Amino acid sequence: MSPHLACDIEALADDAWLLRFGDRIDPELNAAVHAMAARLRALDPPWLRDVVPAFASLGVFFNAAVDPAFVHAELIALMDDSTALAALAADPSRANGRQVEIPVLYGGDHGQDLASSATELGLTPDELIERHTAGDYTVAMIGFAPGFPYLSGLDPALALPRLATPRARVAAGSVAIGGAQTGIYPRESPGGWRLLGRTPWVLFDPRRKPPARLQPGDRVRFRAIDAGEFARIAAQADAHL
Known part of the structure; x- marks a missing residue:
């Protein structure tokens, strides 16, 4: 610097x-x-x-x-x-940023683009998951939608173009790659990023202070989880709403 x-x-x-x-x-x-x-x-x-x-x-x-x-x-x-x-x-x-580990269920219905993205990158789905979870990311900014974190630090070899036709509906918590960045959709919305998986965390709740779970400057790692852990975390999140 x-x-x-x-x-x-x-x-x-x-x-x-x-x-x-x-x-x-x-x-x-x-x-x-x-x-x-x-x-x-x-x-x-x-x-x-x-x-x-x-x-x-x-x-x-x-x-x-x-x-x-x-x-x-x-x-x-x-x-x-x-x-x-x-x-x-x-x-x-x-700079006062926190270290945050985010659980993600990769692939399947929660990550419809995982297999095709891996093929496009010359990887297997497991290799793409491994490389995505190996990254050290920083919340560069919050934008697009309330609580949407733009994460810098994506491995340049994992960069992917956005979909030619955006989806009309992307589920809340979807973890995706768009260009040279990765991010998380905090609530259901349209979107054109490549969906790799989904976190059971609630990223934005207007009743919470602050409403956005992630803040600019936070440092983020992703952790792959299975369907059972996803269901347990989701149930706990629902209980606190």
């Missing part, structure tokens, strides 16, 4: 600035985004309302009663403190 982090700051709304670190999907840029988000949360200035990380930018929302120019100056000063930010970005585990 470069010892100096730089970004452009532009107006996002009357009560928000956008910190733009770049214009591409890149692990170093995303690490810088999460480093700045962690720094702002740690400082917790009285004007701060929320921070919203994306792949290469960070939305900073502030109290509308505060002068935007004052917040802009505060952000400039924070960016000038590049040593602390660079240290965080160089070691994303310091």
Whole structure:
């Protein structure tokens, strides 16, 4: 990671600035985004309302009663403190992200694209599962739908194009690959990613605080489970709803 982090700051709304670190999907840029988000949360200035990380930018929302120019100056000063930010970005585990292990039942009705995806990649289904569960992933951002985690860190050899015709219905909890990323559908919705399996976890519940089970910056591993364990975890999840 470069010892100096730089970004452009532009107006996002009357009560928000956008910190733009770049214009591409890149692990170093995303690490810088999460480093700045962690720094702002740690400082917790009285004007701060929320921070919203994306792949290469960070939305900073502030109290509308505060002068935007004052917040802009505060952000400039924070960016000038590049040593602390660079240290965080160089070691994303310091940016307050949790380590989360997600159980997944691969294949069958829960992973309709596992076999065809494995064939396309020149692998067996078991080899694809093994390589997918071997990955160390980071929640780069939440988007598309409430609680949908875009996970960076997919083995480039597992990248797959999206379906030519998206499905009208993808089940909640579906674990999928889309392009060079993997992700999890938090609720039933249309979708065009390749479905490998499904987790019994409930990823988004508006009654929960926070509603999204995964947060930007979290580090994720997948663990393959069988149908019996899937049913047990699903029953426990239902009991807590």
